[in-house]
Amino acid sequence: MEPDGSRIWIYVLLILVFALLKGVYTACEYAVTEVNDSKVKTLAETDPRYAKLLKLIEAPQKMMLAFSMQRALSCVMISILAVMLLDAVLDTRVELQLLHGGAAGWIRAGMLAGLLLVTTVLISSLTEQLPKRLVHRHIDGFAVGCVGAVRLLTWVLAPVALLAHGLTFVACKLCGLPTDDVRDSVTEEEIRMMVEAGNETGAIEESEREMINNIFDFGDTVVSEVMTHRTDIIGAELHAKIGDIVYLAINEGVSRIPVYEQTIDNIVGIVYVKDLLCLVGCEHCEDFTLEQFRRDALYMPETCKCREAFEQMTRAKQQMAVISDEYGGTAGIVTMEDLLEEIVGSIQDEYDDEASELEQLPDGGYSVDGAADPEDILPKLGVAVPEDNQYDTMSALMVDLLGRIPEKQERPAVEYQGLKLTVLQTEDNWISRIRVEQLRPAGEPTK
Incomplete structure (x- = not known):
C-alpha cells in the first residue's frame, strides 16, 4: 500500500503544478494582450521595463503560438494525470478488486467520465476565468512583470511551436487553404x-x-444621393459681369460658383470667389471676364461611389465636382463638405439655415424642404419609412403621389400614411417646399 499511496500524492502534486503553470500563463497572456498599447508606447520612451513589453506586443506571433502550445500541453497533461490518479485510487479499493467482469469495467468508465467532467470544469474556472479576473485590476503592473516569464516560455517551447507551425502550414497547403495568419481577419x-x-x-x-x-x-453610397440637385445649383453664365458674380456670392453666401455656357447642362468650370479678391479697389474691374478666373471642373458620373468621389477630389485637390447624368447633362454638384457630412453628420456653417429641412409652423403644421430625404423627415413626423422606399427627396415622393408635376400657381394636396401633404412652392418643375399636417397623433399605427 505504501507505493500506491506515494504514487497518488505524486499525481496530485503534478496536477497542481501543471494547473498552476496554466493559470499563471493564462494571466500572462491576458495581461500582455489586453494592456493599453498607447500607454505602453508612451511609457516605453522613459521606462526600459515598458520598452521590453513593447517589443513583445509589436511581435506577437511567436508569443501567441507559445501560449497556445502551453495551454494545450497543460490540459493534456492534467487529463492524463487525472486518469492515472483515478487508476491509482481504484487499485487501492478492496471493493472494486472483489468485482469481476463487466461490473468493474462499467464502474471504472463511469468514474472516469465523471472525473474528466469535473476536471474540465475546474480547469475552466480555476485556470482560465479566475486568473483573468485577478490580473484585470492590476493589468499594467502584471504585464510589465511577466515579460521574463513570457520570454522563457517562448524559448522553451520554440521547437514544439515550430513543429506545430510547420504541420499547420503543410495541412493548409494540402487543403488548399491560405497559409497566412488569419487571426487578425475581422469582417x-x-x-x-x-x-x-x-x-x-x-x-x-x-x-x-x-x-x-x-x-x-x-463606400456603398452613390454621389447622386448626397449631391445638390441641378435645380438647386447656384451658378453663373460664362459671360456674366464680374459685379453680378460678386453680388451673387454675397447674397447666396457661397464661395465657389459653377460657371455654365448657355445652359446648366454645359458647366465649363468653377469660379472661386477668393480669386476675385484681387479686384478689390480696381477701377476697371468690368474689363475682366469670368473666363480669366474660371478653373477647370472635375466631372464624375452620378453612379460614382462616395468613397471613389472623395479619393478623386482629394487627388485633384478640388472642393467641388460636377455630377453628370447618363445623357451627359448635369445631374447636380457635390462638394467635399457633402461627402464628409455622410460620415460626421450635418456640418453647419455661418450661411446654413439649420432648420431649413423641417420647420414647425405656428398653426402646428410643418414646412418641409423638397430636397430633404424622406428617411430623415418621415420618422420625425411619426411615420415609418417603407422598406421599398425608392425616393431620395420629398419632392420625388410628392410628385409620385400626385402623379404629375404641379404648375407654379397650383397648391394640390394628398394624404399619405396619416399625413396631409400640400405643395407650397414649385420652381422649375421641382417642388421646393411642402406643407405637412398630421391627421392623427404621431406614432399611431396606420390602419
Whole structure:
C-alpha cells in the first residue's frame, strides 16, 4: 500500500503544478494582450521595463503560438494525470478488486467520465476565468512583470511551436487553404456587431456608433444621393459681369460658383470667389471676364461611389465636382463638405439655415424642404419609412403621389400614411417646399 499511496500524492502534486503553470500563463497572456498599447508606447520612451513589453506586443506571433502550445500541453497533461490518479485510487479499493467482469469495467468508465467532467470544469474556472479576473485590476503592473516569464516560455517551447507551425502550414497547403495568419481577419459584420455591443454597454457613445456605421456605408453610397440637385445649383453664365458674380456670392453666401455656357447642362468650370479678391479697389474691374478666373471642373458620373468621389477630389485637390447624368447633362454638384457630412453628420456653417429641412409652423403644421430625404423627415413626423422606399427627396415622393408635376400657381394636396401633404412652392418643375399636417397623433399605427 505504501507505493500506491506515494504514487497518488505524486499525481496530485503534478496536477497542481501543471494547473498552476496554466493559470499563471493564462494571466500572462491576458495581461500582455489586453494592456493599453498607447500607454505602453508612451511609457516605453522613459521606462526600459515598458520598452521590453513593447517589443513583445509589436511581435506577437511567436508569443501567441507559445501560449497556445502551453495551454494545450497543460490540459493534456492534467487529463492524463487525472486518469492515472483515478487508476491509482481504484487499485487501492478492496471493493472494486472483489468485482469481476463487466461490473468493474462499467464502474471504472463511469468514474472516469465523471472525473474528466469535473476536471474540465475546474480547469475552466480555476485556470482560465479566475486568473483573468485577478490580473484585470492590476493589468499594467502584471504585464510589465511577466515579460521574463513570457520570454522563457517562448524559448522553451520554440521547437514544439515550430513543429506545430510547420504541420499547420503543410495541412493548409494540402487543403488548399491560405497559409497566412488569419487571426487578425475581422469582417465588416463582426465590427458592426462589436460596435453595437459596445454601444449597449456604454463603452461607445451613440454619436461614435453612428460615425463608425457611416464609414462602412460611405463606400456603398452613390454621389447622386448626397449631391445638390441641378435645380438647386447656384451658378453663373460664362459671360456674366464680374459685379453680378460678386453680388451673387454675397447674397447666396457661397464661395465657389459653377460657371455654365448657355445652359446648366454645359458647366465649363468653377469660379472661386477668393480669386476675385484681387479686384478689390480696381477701377476697371468690368474689363475682366469670368473666363480669366474660371478653373477647370472635375466631372464624375452620378453612379460614382462616395468613397471613389472623395479619393478623386482629394487627388485633384478640388472642393467641388460636377455630377453628370447618363445623357451627359448635369445631374447636380457635390462638394467635399457633402461627402464628409455622410460620415460626421450635418456640418453647419455661418450661411446654413439649420432648420431649413423641417420647420414647425405656428398653426402646428410643418414646412418641409423638397430636397430633404424622406428617411430623415418621415420618422420625425411619426411615420415609418417603407422598406421599398425608392425616393431620395420629398419632392420625388410628392410628385409620385400626385402623379404629375404641379404648375407654379397650383397648391394640390394628398394624404399619405396619416399625413396631409400640400405643395407650397414649385420652381422649375421641382417642388421646393411642402406643407405637412398630421391627421392623427404621431406614432399611431396606420390602419
